[in-house]
Amino acid sequence: MTQRLAALPATAAALLLLALGLVAAGTPSIADAAGSALIGLVAVGQLVWHLRRLRLARLLLAPALGWLALCLLSYLLPEHWIAHATWNRLAAALAPGSHVNDWRPPLLVVATLTLLALGPLTRTRANLGAPLLLASAALGLAGQLLEHAHAHTLLPQATDGIRTTALACLLIGQLIDTLGGWRATRGSVRRALWPSLLLALLAMAFWHHQRALSDHQLRTEVEAQGQRLADRLSDEIGAHLAAMQRFAASWEWHAVPPPDAQWQRQAALYHRDFGYFLNIAFIDADSRIRRVHPLTALNRGVIGTRLYEAQPAGRQALGHALAGEGIGSTEIIGLLQGQPGIVHYLPVRRPDDGDVMGVVGMVVGLQSLADTLFRRVDPRAVALTLRDGERLLAHQGPTERQGPWRHATTLTIGAKALTLTSRPTLDALLARRSRLPAISLTAGLTLAYLLYLALFARHRMVLQHRQVRRSNRELRREVRSRTRLQQEVEWLAEHDELTRLPNRRRFLQVLAEQAATRPLSVLLCDVDHFKLVNDRLGHLMGDRYLAELGRQGQAVIGEAGGVFARFGGEEFVACLPGRDADAAAAVAERFRARLAGAGLTHEDGTPITLSVGIASLTEGPLVEDELLQAADDALYRAKSRGRDRVEIAPPRALPCAGA
DSSP states (O other), X not given: OHHHHHHHHHHHHXXXXXXXXXXXXXXXXXXXXXXXXXXXXHHHHHHHHHTTOHHHHHHXXXXXXXXXXXXXXXXXXXXXXXXXXXXXXXXXXXXXXXXXXXXXXXXXXXXXXXXXXXXXXXXXXXXXXXXXXXXXXXXXXXXXXXXXXXXXXXXXXXXXXXXHHHHHHHHHHHHHHHGGGGGGGHHHHHHHHHHHHHHHHHHHHHHHHHHHHHHHHHHHHHHHHHHHHHHHHHHHHHHHHHHHHHHHHHTTTOSSOOXXXXXXXXXXXXXXXXXXXXXXXXXXXXXXXXXEESOOHHXXXXXXXXXXXXXXXXXXXXXXXXXXXXXXXXOSEEOTTSSEEEEEEEEEEOTTTOOXXXXXXXXXXXXXXXXXXXXXXXXXXXXXXXXXTTEEEEEESOSSXXXXXXXXXXXXXXXXXXXXXXXXXXXXXXXXXXXXXXXXXXXXXXXXXXXXXXXXXXXXXXXXXXXXXXXXXXHHHHHHTHHHXXXXXXXXXXXXXXXXXXXXXXXXXXXXXXXXOSSEEEEEEEETTHHHIIIIIXXXXXXXXXXXXXXXXXXXXXXXXXXXXXXXXXXXXXXXXTOOHHHHHHHHHHHHXXXXXXXXXXTTSOBOOEEEEEEEEOSSOOOHHHHHHHHHHHHHHHHHTTSSSEEEOOGGGOTTTTO
């Protein structure tokens, strides 16, 4: 009882911590609320278990274990059995927009909480593995503390500090309540616990190693995927630079600027193959735009425009090309098409003297260039960004629930270095993650539990074998004490074991022995409303009341020179030789008053009362059944007249009187 009361504060502290955590969070997220609710459900079940309301505790812990089982299945089942997207749809059905990770704690927390929930269901019995369950839960808590030191994992394996402390409080509460109960089997517990606990520790270490390898492999795949994307973009950049040079070189065979129709026809081919060439223009030596493709309304308006005046940001690059010094490229500038881009200027020389007759201007839209690569990637699986320093040039993919790993690569377009970053989403990574670490942990803990049960049972069988040998020796001693036991049996045949009073059989023998005594009175006593005592206070308390009533009756009746016996159930009977009805009534009143002062009460505090029926025989032969029937009739009148009273059978109730 003391241990149970000492365990209550620890479990209550877990509930208080969870409540304070939710209050401090203000508006908690679904993950915080679900995690606290799950731990709180186990805590409430454990609190009820401390109070020994075992059925209610099972009712509370059953849904918590069902929830934990689903969480464990989501970690264990292969992707081709139940896809990660399916778990997400189930989560969204519970709360729109939620994710499966919002409803399931980290795997190590699931394992720890499951072990704690199983403890009360085993009634913390050593033979059902409760010591190993609690020891493994302690390992799980220690593992969570170590996990706080590891970063960059795919999924965290520990909850926050408040919930970890709440789990520790639950563990402490169970240990306080149960350690004393293992004293009787501490030898078997010790022999079974250490090997199985070592196996559980190895399972957790192996799981940690496997998980680290799995995360490393997955991260390597993420980096390789990001590098492949960067290589594709680099190849695309190299291809479009080579295409620009071929296009510019194709006009160097002409001595005059290209005709418009020919320009449009040839430029259209390049524009089709490289859709991110927003404009392909021919600019004369005076920096005026003479040809442009495609001939959109916007582009028609720039024909004849002098770029030195219209585009100051590109003067240096344009001048570099017009001077015949090579390809000139601008910085990243805002384009008329509403996106950032780079303009490349490639000189076109006359074939006869090598002078520059103009330049080809290629306008590369960076957003369009990125889209050319990005559309090869599932936008739901990877978030891609193209940046110029801190400036965002292009983005594709979700901005929420991204994975912990990203891959950044530097790309060079012209003279400008850009950064391409790829970051897979958390859902894509979870769908690709290996289930083997979770399976190893679950299988290892299960094997450790089975090993404990086997070792414990074996040691108990050894002890039982020794006990059998001791029992054989005790049996020989028992044979020698047969005479004493026989005497006890004979005593039990005539006495009530609970009250130590004579039983009905012995009383009838005593009554027959007093057949010649006159007057002869019989008292039949019945406890009022005794069924309420058994129903509301329990049969154990009822037995205690009966034993106390027997002691009080024996004292009063014995003092009056009579015999007091238990007649059956809550009925007692007394025989008073040499006392008439009035004298017997006085004795009954003393008995009733003494019982009222004995401190025996009902659940509501009202004292236990007694109804007594008296029958006296003053003359004539003794007929036991008729005398007892008269006393029973008097008792019935006492009950019907309000109980807690003494009634005397009238002489007419005795057919044998006066015979």
